[in-house]
Amino acid sequence: MNTQSTRAADILDCARSLIVRGGYNSFSYADISKVVGIRTASIHHHFPSKSDLVRVLVAQYRKEASDGLAQLEQLVPDPLDQLRAYLGYWETCFADTDAPFCVCALLAGEIPVLPDDVAAEVRAHFRRLADWLTGVLERGAAQGRLRLSGTARTDAEMVLATTHGAMLSARAYGDATAFGAITRPLLERIAA
Amino acid sequence: MNTQSTRAADILDCARSLIVRGGYNSFSYADISKVVGIRTASIHHHFPSKSDLVRVLVAQYRKEASDGLAQLEQLVPDPLDQLRAYLGYWETCFADTDAPFCVCALLAGEIPVLPDDVAAEVRAHFRRLADWLTGVLERGAAQGRLRLSGTARTDAEMVLATTHGAMLSARAYGDATAFGAITRPLLERIAA
DNA sequence: GACAGGCTCCCTACTAGTTGGTAGGTTGGG
DNA sequence: CCCAACCTACCAACTAGTAGGGAGCCTGTC
Numbered sequence: 001m002n003t004q005s006t007r008a009a010d011i012l013d014c015a016r017s018l019i020v021r022g023g024y025n026s027f028s029y030a031d032i033s034k035v036v037g038i039r040t041a042s043i044h045h046h047f048p049s050k051s052d053l054v055r056v057l058v059a060q061y062r063k064e065a066s067d068g069l070a071q072l073e074q075l076v077p078d079p080l081d082q083l084r085a086y087l088g089y090w091e092t093c094f095a096d097t098d099a100p101f102c103v104c105a106l107l108a109g110e111i112p113v114l115p116d117d118v119a120a121e122v123r124a125h126f127r128r129l130a131d132w133l134t135g136v137l138e139r140g141a142a143q144g145r146l147r148l149s150g151t152a153r154t155d156a157e158m159v160l161a162t163t164h165g166a167m168l169s170a171r172a173y174g175d176a177t178a179f180g181a182i183t184r185p186l187l188e189r190i191a192a
Numbered sequence: 193m194n195t196q197s198t199r200a201a202d203i204l205d206c207a208r209s210l211i212v213r214g215g216y217n218s219f220s221y222a223d224i225s226k227v228v229g230i231r232t233a234s235i236h237h238h239f240p241s242k243s244d245l246v247r248v249l250v251a252q253y254r255k256e257a258s259d260g261l262a263q264l265e266q267l268v269p270d271p272l273d274q275l276r277a278y279l280g281y282w283e284t285c286f287a288d289t290d291a292p293f294c295v296c297a298l299l300a301g302e303i304p305v306l307p308d309d310v311a312a313e314v315r316a317h318f319r320r321l322a323d324w325l326t327g328v329l330e331r332g333a334a335q336g337r338l339r340l341s342g343t344a345r346t347d348a349e350m351v352l353a354t355t356h357g358a359m360l361s362a363r364a365y366g367d368a369t370a371f372g373a374i375t376r377p378l379l380e381r382i383a384a
Numbered sequence: 385g386a387c388a389g390g391c392t393c394c395c396t397a398c399t400a401g402t403t404g405g406t407a408g409g410t411t412g413g414g
Numbered sequence: 415c416c417c418a419a420c421c422t423a424c425c426a427a428c429t430a431g432t433a434g435g436g437a438g439c440c441t442g443t444c
Contacts, residue, residue: 024214040429169353396434402428
């Protein structure tokens with residue numbers, strides 16, 4: 001049906017895999033051009049400027065993530081299992097894909113040099129994740145499934161930070177298993 | 193005395209503050225030229241290529257960090273206080289400086305697009321930090337000052353990841369106090 | 385049913401500015 | 415005299431972005 005948007009989607013997919021490797025300034029329209037098989041001028045037709053492209057890319061990523069979390073809420077009742085599923089998702093990414101990383105975690109490091117609207121999208125993703133984690137920890141604590149060490153909010157921010165830091169460590173060590181080696185003990189400590 | 197190396201040092205300092213804002217690909221020799229007041233060709237005289245510059249920069253950063261940790265070992269006997277000092281250092285950075293970030297934590301995210309020798313330096317920094325933290329946690333546990341939840345090694349990797357993730361969160365939220373808000377509860381949880 | 389208009393998509397061709405890097409000359413101090 | 419430090423003057427490649435044209439497709443109208 002909607003084959004019209006295939007090209008735009010291809011461009012976004014390609015840009016995402018490129019941006020995940022090294023951030024905003026590590027890829028160019030020429031890189032996308034080579035992979036997608038389209039001229040750089042044609043990319044400008046779909047996304048007038050690079051900041052447009054990346055803003056849309058992050059907005060789409062954010063929506064996917066948000067939808068994924070909403071689905072998790074529906075399919076997985078237990079808070080601890082929800083955390084397992086979230087971290088397990090990333091562990092699978094590290095096991096299966098080439099250069100896995102959360103788009104927003106990578107871009108967060110570059111915020112001082114990012115276009116404002118892109119930075120705003122990144123910030124929104126962090127808030128969404130932190131809000132969700134806070135809710136999970138609250139419910140988990142209320143149900144006696146999780147053991148908090150501080151408030152749900154501060155623990156959520158800590159889980160979020162550890163998750164992102166584990167991605168950095170996995171990259172630094174060049175060892176995909178490092179992500180799970182860090183986040184699994186994190187889970188165990190939170191589990192009541 | 194050694195005024196000869198002033199320029200090279202100026203270049204390194206400038207490059208560090210630039211790289212900390214957005215990573216390897218976010219700055220150019222032209223940027224350094226404007227700040228330091230030297231032509232780009234003259235920068236090449238001190239550092240033939242960009243990868244040379246950044247490799248030396250990271251090596252220097254790594255030495256400073258390593259020396260700082262060694263000094264910490266000497267001046268601060270208590271393991272918990274050592275952790276406090278380490279995290280407190282970064283908290284001060286976030287309170288006082290413009291765009292604070294660990295050079296290596298930022299570069300770690302960009303490893304797939306980094307020159308190999310730079311990536312090796314980044315990796316070495318992570319190892320050094322993790323080794324030191326492991327030692328601190330081991331001694332702290334032996335002295336009953338710290339309470340581990342796993343092995344000293346896994347806990348050390350978790351502390352390291354959380355610290356780096358907290359830097360990312362602080363940037364994402366645009367809130368320097370976020371770093372302390374995440375790392376302080378981390379300390380409290382580890383303290384026996 | 386033909387056909388004109390417009391729209392989307394993509395192209396070639398081009399731009400001005402920036403990138404990292406080189407060649408070769410000047411200067412000043414040991 | 416030599417050498418380190420710095421300069422001017424380059425370079426080719428690449429950067430994001432623009433101008434303008436052509437092919438195909440839908441749509442409204444006679």
